[in-house]
Amino acid sequence: MKHIVTGGAGFIGSHLVDRLIDAGDEVMVIDNLSTGKREFVNAKAKFIEGDIVDKDMIERVYSEYKPDYLHHLAAQIDVRYSFDHPIIDAQVNIIGTLNLIESARRYSTRRIIFASSGGTVYGxxxxxxxxxxxxxxxxxxxxxxxxxxxxxxxxxxxxYGLNYVSLRLGNVFGPRQSPKGECGVFSIFALKMLKGERPKIYGDGTATRDYIFVDDVIDSFIASLDENIPSDYYNIGRGEETSTKEVYDLLAKVVGYSEEPIYSDPRPGEVYQISLDISKAKENLKWEPKTSLEEGVRKLIEYIKEKEFY
Ligand SMILES: NC(=O)c1ccc[n+]([C@@H]2O[C@H](COP(=O)([O-])OP(=O)(O)OC[C@H]3O[C@@H](n4cnc5c(N)ncnc54)[C@H](O)[C@@H]3O)[C@@H](O)[C@H]2O)c1
Incomplete structure (x- = not known):
């Protein structure tokens, strides 16, 4: 099988590429390296450094490679940034997506698997x-x-009968998630704690999210390749709410950190509390998360300690 993975140099995309390559499939990564890293891209994958907003590039790559599947993960991922730069956000996330969908239609891609966002599409x-x-x-x-x-x-x-699966991901965490941006509270807190610095919590720590370990998310992408799965939207999370303070306490326990967080004003425009009902994904994708938060945290800490971040 041949796959295009957009955003394949990023956190989630690079894990997906590894899994597809391990299964013996061929992969072409398209990524502009705006947040992704070249070294995250599996050495056996083909790599194009390019922007999904560039319609001609997408068309050219598509016409030459003609993938069976398109996994679309490249995106402007920063919710805060989208308030200040809604047009850039729309250019990348809407026009970029449309460029890919158009090529997928023309070259009869069997299915598009799209990284949507369970934490933001409901409000x-x-x-x-x-x-x-x-x-x-x-x-x-x-x-x-x-x-x-x-x-x-x-x-x-x-x-046009173009098949898709849209995975409405919860808040994903795990190795390779950048601690530098505004997203990825696990990586941000973990790095601070390991450096002996006090992490900042926006709000009073009671905001909740549905956190899910990256390996479980990759399982959902692989499950979506099954031809019998209806084109539809699926929530992908653990189905549980975890508060920011609970995340903090779990990380502090695993790292062995005893300081209290710095509390700061909540950030406007962010959802307060959310978790995802995952029964539809369980039933149709025959998928369910396998990693407990603590297990995921231990893997993340192990990774950060080994890498340059520490
Ligand atoms: N991480 C999460 O918790 C989460 C939750 C819900 C949805 N998602 C979605 O999953 C996908 C992957 O997110 P991630 O957390 O791995 O983020 P990431 O920033 O690590 O990955 C995004 C990748 O896309 C690339 N990219 C960005 N703009 C591009 C463009 N215009 N052209 C080509 N490449 C571009 C980046 O360089 C990066 O490698 C995104 O679509 C994101 O919206 C992530």
Whole structure:
């Protein structure tokens, strides 16, 4: 099988590429290295340094490579950034996605697997865990750009029969997640604690997210390749709410860190509490998460200690 993985030099994408290569498949990575790293890309994968907004490049790569599957993970991923730069966010996340969908249609790709965002496409739910049927009322430009991309996938399925699976990921953590940006609270806190610095919690620590270890997310991408799975949206999380303070305490326990966090004002525009109802993914993708938060944290800490971040 031949796969294109956009964002394959990034945190989640590079793990996916490794898994596909390990299974004996061929992979072409398209990534502009804006947040991804060249060294994360598996040596057996082909690599194009390019921007998904560049329609001609996408068309050229597609026409030469003609993949069976497209895994679309390249994105502007920073929710905070999307408030200040909604147009750039839309150019990358909506137009970039549309460029890929158009090529996928022309070259009869068997399926697009899309990295959507369970934490932002619903907005602020009034009950948790939130099922896929819950109304979509995003509260950030990033959430809106993910939702619009999903709508295009759905449109292309209806118009042209182009198959897709949209994975509405919870908050993913694990090795290779950058501690430098605004996302990835596990990596950010862990690095600070390992350096003996006090991490900052925005708000009072009661905000919750549905955190999931990266290996479990990769399982969901692999499960999505099954031809019998209906083109649809699927929540991918652990189905549990974990507060920022609980994340802090778990990391502190594993690292052996005893200081209290610095508390700061909550950041406007961020969802307060959310977890995802994963019953649809369990039933249709025959998938479920296997890694406990503590197990995931131990793997993450082991990785950070070995790498240059420490
Ligand atoms: N990490 C999470 O918790 C999470 C949650 C929900 C959804 N997602 C989605 O999963 C995907 C992967 O996220 P990640 O956490 O691995 O982030 P990441 O920043 O590590 O990966 C994104 C990759 O896309 C590349 N990229 C960005 N803009 C590009 C462009 N215009 N053209 C080509 N490449 C570009 C980056 O260089 C990077 O390698 C994203 O679509 C993100 O929105 C992530």
């Amino acid at each position: 602020e739910p009034d009950r948790n865990p939130v099922p896929e049927s819950y109304p979509n009322i995003p509260v950030s430009p990033y959430g809106m750009s993910k939702l619009v991309s999903e709508k295009y996938l759905d449109l292309y399925k209806r118009l």
